[in-house]
Amino acid sequence: MIDQRTSGFLSEFLDTPNRDPAVLDRFLLQGPDGGRRGAKPRLKVAFFDFWPEFDPSANFFVEILSARFEVSVVGNDSDLAIVSVFGTRHREARTVRSMFFTGENVRPPLDGVDMSVSFDRIDDPRHFRLPLYVMHAYDHLREGAAPYFCHSVLPPVPPAREEAAERKFCAFLYKNPNCARRNDFFHMLSARRHVESVGWLLNNTGSVVKMGWLPKIRVFSRYRFAFAFENASHPGYLTEKILDAFQAGAVPLYWGDPGVLRDVAAGSFIDVSRYSSDEEAIDAILAVDDDYGAYRRYRSTPPFLGTEDFHFDAYRLAEWIESRL
Known part of the structure; x- marks a missing residue:
């Protein structure tokens, strides 16, 4: 409470x-x-x-x-x-x-x-x-990646239709290869609509984002969606990954904490584990990407207000x- x-x-x-x-x-x-x-x-x-x-x-x-x-x-x-x-x-x-x-x-x-x-x-x-x-x-505040500590608490300003259209589809930024769940979903989603891997793992852009929160958030801000899969799934295990996407104005694609809705508002992110299959989750992601009104609703929802x-x-x-x- x-x-x-x-x-x-x-x-x-x-x-x-x-x-x-x-x-x-x-x-x-x-x-x-x-x-x-x-x-x-x-x-x-x-x-x-x-x-x-x-x-x-x-x-x-x-x-x-x-x-x-x-x-x-x-x-x-x-x-x-x-x-x-x-x-x-x-x-x-x-x-x-x-x-x-x-x-x-x-x-x-x-x-x-x-x-x-x-x-x-x-x-x-x-x-x-x-x-x-x-x-x-x-840490985002200290590094200049966000203007305020409370940045993610404030109601977000959704992008205009033109701005959303200018962004690329989805970013994947990881170095740790030891999460098969995350890697498999990357391949499945990318087979349907190209996902750019901008980190060391599974890189398909030819360049790697520098270390640090500021470079990461600047890169994520060029995309409509961003992977926010944890390294593992455990109740309560909720790291900075979902925050990074929110700070950049991207809709997080999340997997990890089965109780994530206690911390993060429904409708502000897409939790792939809520679907009966990965195929169904990918269909839902692509449907949101194809519907500006649906995308705008995700981007308009304050992620950390009104939660348990x-x-x-x-x-x-x-x-x-x-x-x-």
Whole structure:
């Protein structure tokens, strides 16, 4: 369920003429008080075993915790160690409290750490659900791929008929070859209407998109549809892939989390697993592509509003962490 504070703020904000997205960003990241507190307690934070591109000094966790603490990032001897799954350095951590985080399809530990944050739907006071797309929405902002953290929360502006016609049909951008479900659907759809693979995997364009969110979203913005298949299917496992397509103004073709409709609004994307066969799913995709009115309805539907769950109010995670320190 959406937090009542968030629900009230969103309702008022969306009814406001000439609304300023920076105001919504401040609320979602810093909370109702906008980070306006008295003297903030100091908090030394260390990060262990994150992915190579992760910047310990400027990231989602530092952003949301800075509304409540005077945060300093240290190498070790911390008040809070945030550990992930890309290594074993966390075994050397000297810390008062530890928090596990993963966006990968890995079950979070509930024993051995003080708290866990992951995509999993676990009913336990030691666990907080944060789908990876929320953290990546902040990374998109930092890299300039989206103008605001709340960009995907705002009602989308659908393309005019002429703009939609100028876009190509569908993009496929992957490097990981280890998902037969995704690869097979690419071949089946491309046999009916040409899909451009613009990444390393199954490339058919002769050039490969550079790494990074900005190049990816810029390329996706040239297409009406974009593949958003996960690496695997598991309840709650919902990564940045669907967000990337939304940010680019493409309709996502999704496969993965069987409970995706708890997070993402029906009618904003095409979930191929909802069809009785891949042939039926492809027929539906092509029918939407051939009907501007149907395509426009998909592109007009806010993907993260009116859903059962809402996770962009990142201040709730900061509150939860604060309560467990």
